[in-house]
Amino acid sequence: MNGLLKGALAAGGGAVGIEVLRRAMFSSARRRYEPWERSPYRDFPNKVLIVGGGFAGYKAAQTLCEFARNRDDVGVMLISRENYFTYWPMLASVIGGDVATQNVAQPLRRTLIRLGASFRRAPLDRVDLARRLVVAGGREFPYEHLVLSLGAEPAYFGIPGVEEHCISITGIGAGEAIVDRVIERYEEVTLAGGEIPDSKLTFMVIGGGATGVEVASELHSLVRDLLVPDYPNINPNRVKIILVDANKEILKELDPALRRVARKKLADLQIEVINNVKAKEVTADRVILGDGREIMVENVIWTAGARASVKLDEIDLPHDERKGLTVDHYMRVLGHDNVWGIGDCAATVNEDGDPVPPNAQAAVQEGEAVARNILAVIDGEEPRPFRYKSLGQLVELGSEFAVNEVMGVKFSGQIAALFWRLTYLYKLESPESRARIAVDWLLDIFYDPPVTQIRR
């Protein structure tokens, strides 16, 4: 790791270290909480129910609690499938060993209770719009205002074999699933004494957007760096990483100059990029491309498409399968004054009608704006049209390189990687995760992260 990066990390880590030490010495202070119990959710005259505790839903709950802190007429409940929210931008870092999965999980229950909201961990069963209630985990939850923030999931476009044979990013375990696959293959090769087909050591990532590029780069760190001392019998040069993208160029949403830099970096990492072609079929041992090429590969990761939560198909609300709930520029579901759609499960539009991109930045801004609008409606005021402000885009290619565009300024390399780390560290909701990740990054300077396979 370069000196600049080491120095900056050490500085950040030093500050965290002092805090960690202080808390360790005064551990009773660390454990003393002041739980703030409000009246039960059902007792509030204005019940705001949020379903889906990701970037958008969590922000909506946080903002509502903040503004309604001293009011006794607004109750907030959040229902979500898990008791954490997934900090997706750091998921790929799990593959390269830079971040532990448990720190990608941002705890919801404790944080929400401290904010003054109620939390239930339950899957959404159905919405009864006529009776104004949600059924989740078999129980009924009434609402005056309902916010749906169910997020997105992978889209497979009906391509044969994709769902069956690819690893896709369906949840927080995806990073570990990819590491697990690599270890399985390495163990197989070691046992077989090298007598195995190349397809076992070929890894293909389908989808050349930011997620695909980050996953491919982290895979490179894993196979060319982290695993090398563990598998001396495997020649790292035999391992091949291929990135397949249907567009003319990877990272199509990025500035062309940054795209070129990223492309060159991938070439330096010996990641083969195949553009302008779609995967037509995936089988157990090969990928058949649209141009007729067949690539022998037994390890395929799918990052090529997303669609709004399939749960929406079961709710009687206007929506587009891919883009999500049809909402007006106040984020209200068309035809429903008290149902709101935010984040990746809504086709959010700006005041001028332009579509808002489905990303974490937008989801957070929508969460905050919807909270303000709901309170405005409760108070008999006019809600405000949503206006998305893009602050830029950051894409990490391994732990020491990134390509960034921030408020029109484009930069790449190690400084950009440092900026990526500090930005996402700062934006983490949980101070505990922030401290743990910073300490891990600090320790990485001295030790390689262990790569162990925990079988469940």
Ligand SMILES: Cc1cc2nc3c(=O)[nH]c(=O)nc-3n(C[C@H](O)[C@H](O)[C@H](O)COP(=O)(O)OP(=O)(O)OC[C@H]3O[C@@H](n4cnc5c(N)ncnc54)[C@H](O)[C@@H]3O)c2cc1C
């Ligand atoms: C691997 C990856 C990397 C990414 N990196 C970036 C990045 O670097 N920068 C960026 O801006 N964006 C990034 N994104 C996109 C960003 O994470 C999403 O746009 C953002 O998470 C959308 O927020 P959301 O609240 O709509 O959905 P989510 O954050 O996905 O939250 C949805 C929530 O709904 C819950 N839920 C879903 N279904 C149900 C159900 N049936 N019942 C109850 N609860 C349910 C889920 O458990 C989850 O808590 C990335 C996405 C992925 C997958």
